[in-house]
Amino acid sequence: xxxxxxxxxxxxxxxxxxxxxLIFILLRLVPGDVCDLKFGGEGSYADPxxxxxxxxxxxxxxxxxxxxxxxxxxxxxxxxxxxxxxxxPVGYEIAIRFELSLQxxxxxxxxxxxxxxxxxxxxxxxxxxxxxxxxxxxxxxGIAMPSFWLGILxxxxxxxxxxxxxxxxxxxxxxxxxxxxxxxxxxxxLIWPALATGYRYSAVATRMTRSAMLEVxxxxxxxTARAKGLMEKVIVNKHALKNAMLPVVTIIGxxxxxxxxxxxxxxxxxxLNGLGKLFVAAVSQSDYTLTQAxxxxxxxxxxxxxxxxxxxxxWLDPRIRYS
Amino acid sequence: xxxxxDTRFEANAASTDMFGxxxxxxxxxxxxxxxxxxxxxxxxxxxxxxxxxxxxxGELRVVVGSDIPSYDGHIESTFGMIHPIRPFYxxxxxxxxxxxxxxxxxxxxxxxxxxxxxxxxxxxxTFKIRKGVKFQDGQILTxxxxxxxxxxxxxxxxxxxxxxxxxxxxxxxxxxxDDETVVFQLKFPSGTFIPSxxxxxxxxxxxxxxxxxxxxxxxxxxxxxxxxRFAEHIQGSHVKGVKNPDYYHKGxxxxxxxxxxxAPKMSVRLQAIRGGQADIEFRGFPPKARDDxxxxxxxxxxxxxxxxxxxxxxxxNHKMKPFDDPRVRRALSLAVDRYSGxxxxxxxxxxxxxxxxxxxxxxxxxSPEYLEKNIAGYGRDIEANRAEAKRLLKEAGQENLKFTxxxxxxxxxxxxxxxxxxxxxxxxxxxxxxxxxxxxxxxxTLRKQKDFQVSLDFNCQAxxxxxxxxxxxxxxxxxxxxxxxxxxxxxxxxxxxxxGDVKKQKELVQKYEKRVLDDLxxxxxxxxxxxxxxxxSYVNGWKIAPSHYLNQSLENIWIDKAEYKRQVGG
Numbered sequence: 001x002x003x004x005x006x007x008x009x010x011x012x013x014x015x016x017x018x019x020x021x022l023i024f025i026l027l028r029l030v031p032g033d034v035c036d037l038k039f040g041g042e043g044s045y046a047d048p049x050x051x052x053x054x055x056x057x058x059x060x061x062x063x064x065x066x067x068x069x070x071x072x073x074x075x076x077x078x079x080x081x082x083x084x085x086x087x088x089p090v091g092y093e094i095a096i097r098f099e100l101s102l103q104x105x106x107x108x109x110x111x112x113x114x115x116x117x118x119x120x121x122x123x124x125x126x127x128x129x130x131x132x133x134x135x136x137x138x139x140x141x142g143i144a145m146p147s148f149w150l151g152i153l154x155x156x157x158x159x160x161x162x163x164x165x166x167x168x169x170x171x172x173x174x175x176x177x178x179x180x181x182x183x184x185x186x187x188x189x190l191i192w193p194a195l196a197t198g199y200r201y202s203a204v205a206t207r208m209t210r211s212a213m214l215e216v217x218x219x220x221x222x223x224t225a226r227a228k229g230l231m232e233k234v235i236v237n238k239h240a241l242k243n244a245m246l247p248v249v250t251i252i253g254x255x256x257x258x259x260x261x262x263x264x265x266x267x268x269x270x271x272l273n274g275l276g277k278l279f280v281a282a283v284s285q286s287d288y289t290l291t292q293a294x295x296x297x298x299x300x301x302x303x304x305x306x307x308x309x310x311x312x313x314x315w316l317d318p319r320i321r322y323s
Numbered sequence: 324x325x326x327x328x329d330t331r332f333e334a335n336a337a338s339t340d341m342f343g344x345x346x347x348x349x350x351x352x353x354x355x356x357x358x359x360x361x362x363x364x365x366x367x368x369x370x371x372x373x374x375x376x377x378x379x380x381g382e383l384r385v386v387v388g389s390d391i392p393s394y395d396g397h398i399e400s401t402f403g404m405i406h407p408i409r410p411f412y413x414x415x416x417x418x419x420x421x422x423x424x425x426x427x428x429x430x431x432x433x434x435x436x437x438x439x440x441x442x443x444x445x446x447x448x449t450f451k452i453r454k455g456v457k458f459q460d461g462q463i464l465t466x467x468x469x470x471x472x473x474x475x476x477x478x479x480x481x482x483x484x485x486x487x488x489x490x491x492x493x494x495x496x497x498x499x500x501d502d503e504t505v506v507f508q509l510k511f512p513s514g515t516f517i518p519s520x521x522x523x524x525x526x527x528x529x530x531x532x533x534x535x536x537x538x539x540x541x542x543x544x545x546x547x548x549x550x551x552r553f554a555e556h557i558q559g560s561h562v563k564g565v566k567n568p569d570y571y572h573k574g575x576x577x578x579x580x581x582x583x584x585x586a587p588k589m590s591v592r593l594q595a596i597r598g599g600q601a602d603i604e605f606r607g608f609p610p611k612a613r614d615d616x617x618x619x620x621x622x623x624x625x626x627x628x629x630x631x632x633x634x635x636x637x638x639x640n641h642k643m644k645p646f647d648d649p650r651v652r653r654a655l656s657l658a659v660d661r662y663s664g665x666x667x668x669x670x671x672x673x674x675x676x677x678x679x680x681x682x683x684x685x686x687x688x689x690s691p692e693y694l695e696k697n698i699a700g701y702g703r704d705i706e707a708n709r710a711e712a713k714r715l716l717k718e719a720g721q722e723n724l725k726f727t728x729x730x731x732x733x734x735x736x737x738x739x740x741x742x743x744x745x746x747x748x749x750x751x752x753x754x755x756x757x758x759x760x761x762x763x764x765x766x767x768t769l770r771k772q773k774d775f776q777v778s779l780d781f782n783c784q785a786x787x788x789x790x791x792x793x794x795x796x797x798x799x800x801x802x803x804x805x806x807x808x809x810x811x812x813x814x815x816x817x818x819x820x821x822x823g824d825v826k827k828q829k830e831l832v833q834k835y836e837k838r839v840l841d842d843l844x845x846x847x848x849x850x851x852x853x854x855x856x857x858x859x860s861y862v863n864g865w866k867i868a869p870s871h872y873l874n875q876s877l878e879n880i881w882i883d884k885a886e887y888k889r890q891v892g893g
Contacts, residue, residue, distance in 0.1 A: 030764055046801070
């Protein structure tokens with residue numbers, strides 16, 4: 001078991017190095033750089049000398065191999081560098097947004113699980129009934145609807161309904177308040193994006209739960225349990241559900257990792273100062289150091305989530321052993 | 324269909340300009356919009372006519388569509404820095420905050436009295452500095468701080484950047500005979516000196532800060548003398564300022580503080596105003612957004628509109644065939660119906676005004692009548708223009724010309740105007756495709772690759788300063804991407820820079836304009852931008868300027884508390 005964990009952790013390294021090389025090359029394939037944009041981006045006169053100074057200061061004018069060497073040294077010494085756009089340490093830029101993204105990811109995952117598991121189980125247990133059809137329609141609608149679009153609808157709905165009911169339009173706050181400072185303000189901002197994204201991801205998980213449950217419910221041991229006269233509720237909840245969870249846990253794990261850095265558009269729609277919005281800003285500003293660090297962060301989260309999911313497999317199915 | 328009133332008060336203000344004469348300034352439209360016709364006019368008149376007394380207190384919530392690269396005005400050029408940071412700083416002189424729509428009305432900020440008239444044949448300007456002005460850390464401002472600031476701007480030490488250096492080419496040296504006097508000695512008389520000094524980016528820094536902390540310290544630190552003091556900045560989220568109790572303009576600011584909320588998506592900014600999470604946005608919304616807000620909120624919204632010192636320019640690449648042929652370039656300009664474009668595009672995009680190279684309405688700009696008679700593409704008879712365009716294309720052997728219009732991947736107004744241009748050119752048989760790039764590669768194409776055929780470019784400036792602004796069209800100007808050279812144009816501009824005589828300046832600007840837009844058609848103008856600022860009607864005291872960089876100190880803004888309570892609650 002321990003050797004398996006060590007092996008998996010060691011495998012993280014080549015994955016990260018591969019991602020680092022790829023993002024380094026891809027970023028530099030795009031013409032232009034942060035200095036061009038910073039000093040001439042508003043159509044104003046940009047002194048070429050000033051742009052050159054900026055490029056020298058940021059190391060962009062160095063040959064690629066020197067830039068790559070500096071990047072790799074920073075990578076192995078965990079020195080993320082300074083944002084080329086704001087001059088602030090990259091670690092600081094990420095840290096102030098991590099908390100918000102983590103909270104939204106947790107809330108959206110919880111929303112997804114709370115919706116997906118009961119609906120998936122009910123849908124499987126009541127296969128080909130009206131209940132099943134309604135659940136399937138609900139989940140297909142979730143897959144079809146992008147979460148940012150649902151987010152826009154939620155905001156418009158809030159604006160219109162509050163105007164109609166209270167005479168004043170209201171929308172969620174657009175400045176983040178930590179939950180320990182003001183839980184009401186915090187939840188009134190984050191509950192809506194969590195619902196919008198949670199519903200989207202619950203749709204995938206609902207369908208996965210349903211199909212996994214249907215498969216398990218046809219297993220011999222379930223038939224045996226029924227033949228022994230066990231109650232259907234016990235069969236489903238105690239004997240079938242846990243065994244049907246393997247693919248569902250995989251989906252939820254991947255979704256959580258995606259939510260940490262992938263809420264690019266939803267964060268824009270709700271003006272959340274999270275990692276997704278930072279990603280957009282970093283890429284559009286050609287901020288190499290920040291983009292590279294964010295990509296590495298997301299890769300790390302993905303690899304760690306996959307690792308955690310693997311660990312959960314053994315708990316869910318004792319037949320699985322690691323060697 | 325719902326009908327909304329649109330009662331406009333057009334105030335043609337009179338002001339004493341920098342040339343020392345009464346000038347009718349560009350019209351400022353203060354638009355008060357009400358939800359229904361019957362109420363609309365009455366509310367608008369009522370609100371517009373009341374002689375309101377400013378109230379103290381409250382916090383202004385401003386939404387800003389761009390992030391802050393650094394706090395240093397001397398190197399930045401984005402409104403994303405100006406809107407949140409300008410209220411912490413002062414300027415030596417500025418545009419008149421009570422008459423910001425005038426492009427020529429400048430007043431003292433850190434100096435006292437009127438903006439000085441030049442002496443010594445237009446080569447010396449002497450400013451008297453206010454006494455007792457305090458920086459946020461308690462330092463007292465003296466003339467040495469003004470000198471250190473402008474020395475940094477016009478002649479920064481080796482290795483230190485200044486994005487404004489080119490604007491101060493006329494400065495020879497700065498002297499400080501005493502703590503309250505600053506003397507600017509110019510190399511030659513210049514019509515651009517006063518507007519350049521008044522630029523909102525020229526934050527006055529403390530000499531001690533520069534000497535002790537270095538010339539890059541202000542990129543990440545704030546210590547100013549403005550109406551507000553820096554309180555907090557959360558990267559990517561917001562900036563907070565609180566009232567400066569030591570502010571030298573007595574009685575101001577009215578607000579207790581303000582929060583600049585960073586919101587890159589326009590829909591968020593719009594909905595934030597509608598949903599009571601923000602009060603105002605200073606850059607400007609497109610007409611549809613204004614109409615949506617007015618429709619939703621009726622009399623809770625005030626709208627101010629103005630011509631905007633930004634212009635979209637068509638830039639043919641003279642090194643790419645057939646755009647090296649002036650007949651082809653002229654045909655492109657002749658094919659464009661600017662007047663109908665103004666009428667229809669102004670309903671969907673932030674463009675409106677037909678003009679030449681100078682900001683429309685400025686004393687140095689050409690009148691509409693002059694443009695109509697003298698410049699290709701400005702004649703009212705579009706059929707005749709297009710017939711001439713077809714003739715020129717035929718003569719050049721380019722009747723069925725196909726080319727690509729390079730454009731910036733931003734909707735307002737670039738992509739809208741780009742699409743319109745393609746349609747205009749179709750009328751003379753041209754087949755044009757649009758090549759849209761995000762901002763970074765867009766500039767790389769213009770400045771480095773230079774592999775475009777025709778590009779849509781723009782010129783967006785702060786203080787209206789036509790002599791400096793039109794350097795955009797100069798081959799050696801540094802921001803001209805048309806890839807050509809013209810000795811005559813350079814010579815006209817050189818002469819223009821060194822004359823202090825206004826009449827002569829106007830003649831030279833027109834000569835320059837004729838050369839750019841007509842003789843060479845080296846580049847040509849589409850439409851000037853049009854600024855629309857809808858905001859909550861409890862916000863008072865702010866007046867629109869012809870630039871989103873101007874009048875952003877927030878000192879004269881106040882909140883009508885009763886109205887705020889009615890609209891937002893609390």
